[in-house]
Amino acid sequence: xxxxxxxxxxxxxxxxxxxxxxxxxxxxxxxxxxxxxxxxxxxxxxxxxxxxxxxxxxxxxxxxxxxxxxxxxxxxxxxxxxxxxxxxxxxxxxxxxxxxxxx
Amino acid sequence: xxxxxxxxxxxxxxxxxxxxxxxxxxxxxxxxxxxxxxxxxxxxxxxxxxxxxxxxxxxxxxxxxxxxxxxxxxxxxxxxxxxxxxxxxxxxxxxxxxxxxxxxxxxxxxxxxxxxxxxxxxxxxxxxxxxxxxxxxxxxxxxxxxxxxxxxxxxxxxxxxxxxxxxxxxxx
Numbered sequence: 425x426x427x428x429x430x431x432x433x434x435x436x437x438x439x440x441x442x443x444x445x446x447x448x449x450x451x452x453x454x455x456x457x458x459x460x461x462x463x464x465x466x467x468x469x470x471x472x473x474x475x476x477x478x479x480x481x482x483x484x485x486x487x488x489x490x491x492x493x494x495x496x497x498x499x500x501x502x503x504x505x506x507x508x509x510x511x512x513x514x515x516x517x518x519x520x521x522x523x524x525x526x527x
Numbered sequence: 528x529x530x531x532x533x534x535x536x537x538x539x540x541x542x543x544x545x546x547x548x549x550x551x552x553x554x555x556x557x558x559x560x561x562x563x564x565x566x567x568x569x570x571x572x573x574x575x576x577x578x579x580x581x582x583x584x585x586x587x588x589x590x591x592x593x594x595x596x597x598x599x600x601x602x603x604x605x606x607x608x609x610x611x612x613x614x615x616x617x618x619x620x621x622x623x624x625x626x627x628x629x630x631x632x633x634x635x636x637x638x639x640x641x642x643x644x645x646x647x648x649x650x651x652x653x654x655x656x657x658x659x660x661x662x663x664x665x666x667x668x669x670x671x672x673x674x675x676x677x678x679x680x681x682x683x684x685x686x687x688x689x690x691x692x693x694x695x696x697x698x699x
Contacts, residue, residue, distance in 0.1 A: 453567040453580075463583030467564055468590065471557070495563030 429476060431510055434461055435469050436520045439507040442479075442499045449482070449496035470497060478503035539574035542581035549588040554595040561588060 431439070437459045442450065444458075456466050473479040477500060484494045499507060514520040535543075546565050553561035564584045571577040 451567065451570070452563060453570045456580075463564055463567075463580050464586035465583070467560055467583070467587050471560055491569060492562065492566040494566045495559075 429472075431514070432469075433520050434459075434465055435473070436511055436514050437461060437523070438466065438469050438473070439499070440511055440522055442497070443504065443507055443511070446499060446504055449484075449498050451484075451494055451496060455497065473503075478507070535577075536574045539577040542578040543568060546581040546584045549585055553588060554591050556595065557591045561591070 438455065438461065441455055441459045452463070452466065452470070455461075455470075456463055459466070461469075470479060470481075474481055474497075480498050480500050482496050484496050486493045511520070511522070515522070546568060550558070550561045550565045561584070564580075564587060568577060568580055568584075571580050
């Protein structure tokens, strides 16, 4: 069961990026590239979302020997609807704007 | 595209080494996140990106250590965090010590002021004691003289002990 929280602009950006490809597993680095959020900010957001059960995580099988396995993320099924609601509410309050809308 | 190993500049290599060191010393509670972050460093497109990614990791590491230290300080003395002494290696925060607990720090200024006052008080007491002992020595020697005089006169008895000043004064 997920919890509802007040979300920062960066968190909304991450949620938007995760919602753009719902159901697809994403890597931390690709999320950072698509949102422009540095790792030091991105990972605490992911940690918080995971703690609230908004995010599903899993470890990828190591493709190359000697390389560590990578961590994958995607929004949980129920969290997708909440995330859409939060984004809509933030846009209505003019608290946050999607990068697609800006362009 | 990954950065070829031959082309890695010293700054990027140092950044990688620093992140690896951080992962080795990462608090147990959030170590999987440290490993996840470190695993992505191979995917960075340039040396600048490597350094930036690593710095973010160091920031996250510092944050984790601080939050872990905060949780540790709230523990009762002698307690330890869950998984603090795991098989992965020694933790930075093995077990809580009374002097590092949160309740200890707000009292420090009071303790320092008390210590200062205490030291001053102690100095006064010591000076007083010295003065007193000097007095006692002079009294003792005076009393010994009196006792000797009494013995010579065959009137008084020698009184042992340092508090011989309690003797009745002998008229000259």
